[in-house]
Amino acid sequence: MEIMLAYDNSRNARIALDRVCELFGALSPTVTLISVIEDVGSTTAGADDMFNEQFAAQKAGTEAAAAELMAAGIAARVMLAEGDARKMILRATEERRPDLLVMARHSHRPDSGPLGFLTKRIDALVEEFDHMTFGSVSAFLARRVKCPLLIIPTHAQP
Numbered sequence: 001m002e003i004m005l006a007y008d009n010s011r012n013a014r015i016a017l018d019r020v021c022e023l024f025g026a027l028s029p030t031v032t033l034i035s036v037i038e039d040v041g042s043t044t045a046g047a048d049d050m051f052n053e054q055f056a057a058q059k060a061g062t063e064a065a066a067a068e069l070m071a072a073g074i075a076a077r078v079m080l081a082e083g084d085a086r087k088m089i090l091r092a093t094e095e096r097r098p099d100l101l102v103m104a105r106h107s108h109r110p111d112s113g114p115l116g117f118l119t120k121r122i123d124a125l126v127e128e129f130d131h132m133t134f135g136s137v138s139a140f141l142a143r144r145v146k147c148p149l150l151i152i153p154t155h156a157q158p
Contacts, residue, residue, distance in 0.1 A: 001029040004098035009061030012104035035062040036085040
């Protein structure tokens with residue numbers, strides 16, 4: 001069984017990773033972790049530095065998740081893409097043709113950290129703009145992917 005997991009190293013993605021292990025681990029699937037880094041869309045050196053930092057952190061987190069899967073006896077590989085998450089994940093499913101695409105549902109609960117308050121406000125603003133303009137990633141993919149899509153709820157998790 002080929003499973004593709006949309007993974008961005010967030011709290012929600014980690015919840016989805018755990019659920020994939022619980023639900024499908026006994027089937028010995030191959031899990032492809034698709035991680036999309038969205039370009040900040042600026043040509044300044046500061047924006048380039050921010051993108052490079054985000055890319056490195058997300059790559060490291062995704063590789064660590066793949067190592068976790070392999071330690072649990074689940075074959076794993078990493079795909080990194082740059083661009084709009086909706087389009088890049090759709091493209092990856094078209095190219096790899098997984099039996100199942102798994103992703104976490106957005107919970108409006110960003111990862112905690114020293115800037116938690118500010119992160120929540122920025123996250124809400126960006127999410128609202130994205131939803132008004134494009135719809136959510138899961139809604140976009142539910143309308144377009146040709147494989148089954150499993151959306152893992154994350155709101156009830158600790």
